[in-house]
Amino acid sequence: MLLSVRDLTVRFRTHDGTVHAVNGVSLDVDEGETIGLVGESGCGKSVTNLAIMRLLPEPAGFIERGEVAFDGLDLTKLDEASMRDLRGRDIAMIFQDPMTSLNPVLTIEEQMVETIQAHRPVTKADARKRAIELLGMVGIAEAAARLRNFPHQFSGGMRQRVMIAMALALEPKLLIADEPTTALDVTIQAQVLELLQRLTHEQATAVILITHDLGVVAGMTSRINVMYAGFVVEAATTADLFATPRHPYTVGLLHSIPRLDAAADEPLIPIEGVPPDLRRQPVGCQFAPRCAWRIDRCWTEIPPLEPYLPLAPGEAVRTTGPAATHRIACWNRPTAEEAAAGSPLDPDFVPAPPPASQAAVRPASATASGSASR
């Protein structure tokens, strides 16, 4: 196993109190595997990865507890110099907005050569040669001439290609792609994703693909972790997740996007309400206020991430690979029929109201107000 995150908990100290950004996330990545981390804005997917890279904005953000085992090292305990050594060389990142993640006053050459020389004892000329080779790899024509250009002389898609070239320059073991195509238009998205997939496959680089776009992960990943308000609520292989989503949130997500194969009159079911205020210490399932299946227990106890189907005797939970166990964090699991329908089918079922102690947390149907999360 290349990366094993255990019980990662990240907090932000702000003027309005502590933000519970990531609440005990565990996830595993095998060598060469591409996994997806899916969730809406502010659900903690980016923060999880910044914490893995130890790039949380200091001093506000910090890792409260948890372990990040990467290649036999615990990254949460590694000293800063070794961590710096590892960044870019073993773990690389691609950011969402290629318009702002390149330094506007340096040429592409300066930026690429710098990255290569930061980790490899090579001459400038050799680093430059490597940079040309990399630009060629990501499909930039006349690479040698383009090297001398500044970022603003590239289009958005081209810049993201440059970012990919830089990220893969040192053949990292793990690539974290944080919404790599969100800022690009749809045709360029497909090209960039295809490029990313091909290159990481060639280099056997593991990828964590962060996105809110289920369409993007569907074609790219072998496994998906669905995050909500700082928790992983469902983890499954991509095939399982799309074929048999089981967590009410995932069910809701999949019912809220149009599908080509759906009947024309099939309604889209939106998820009502807004994400919870992350400044509140979670006491129950964070999705409960918006959930159609909620029962009393959902309000008061945080559900653990557990296998959806009972394990066979002697079978262990598999967190990686093509046969990974389908796990969800839910107290009142929708049945297959309910998941397919998108709502509870028992006509007598009434979602449990919040207990008196949480009267402030009104369910989604009662109010749409509430402060937006980070």
Add this chain to the structure above:
Amino acid sequence: MAAQTTSFVIDLPERASRGLWRDALGRLTRNRPAMLGLAFIALFVFTAVFAPLIAPFDPAVGNIAASKQPPSWQHLMGTDLLGRDEFSRVVYGARVSLVVGVVAVFFGLVVGISLGALAGGMGGRVDTVLMRVTDVLLAVPGILLAIGIVAWLGQGQVQIMLAVGIAYAPMFARLLRGSLLGLKEADFATAARSEGATPTRILLRHLMPNALTPLIVAATLAMATAIIDVAGLGFLGLGPGDPRVAEWGEMLTDSARFLQSAPYLILFPGIAIVVSAIGFNLLGDGLRESIDPRLKR
């Protein structure tokens, strides 16, 4: 399939863009006020550099018999109380203003950039202490601070340079720190960190070049203020302290008494101060607009 999609490059017609600075230069040359300012500055610098060739008389030697003469073909701007050629003195005065102004602003930049980079780069307690110190300095009006420093260190050109320069340092430090703090959160800074760059490298190579552009503008504008401050100090009797040195501010004081009998004596040094100061102001504003295209009208 792969080759197909990746070689699919859309060739847009080449924009006129040829780099950040050349674009800015293009915008600057099209900015009329800025070009006028540049012309004023060129005149000012040319006069200062070639003063011995331009001035018809020795600015320090006068003919007491020809005191306070009105402008004539021989003395274009008349003569002062000691019978010295006013034109020659204005010409040589440009030297003092230019040298003192440039050195003062440069000195202010060096101190300001060091403090600002230290505060913005290190953050935390260093930042707090340095910024409180600059707060105190900023609370004192620049010219008052300069007067205090000259009063403390004594008169002389070097003292004026130090005094005026120190007065600008807090402003530059503030400006640089502000842009550094903003840039620290920029995506490309995080990206550089994610590539394993050291904090020093990120500060010097990634943040500083981006943060310096507002300083170029501020320094140009500060040149205008520096010329006025130097003249102001001279006017208040805190000039170079050497009566042979022609300094515009001192020339104003010396002739203020004869405002009614010889108004031309105060007019010409005054014009010289205004023209050189306006020159830097116009250029500074033009630079601001051309470097930051968002300000373009």
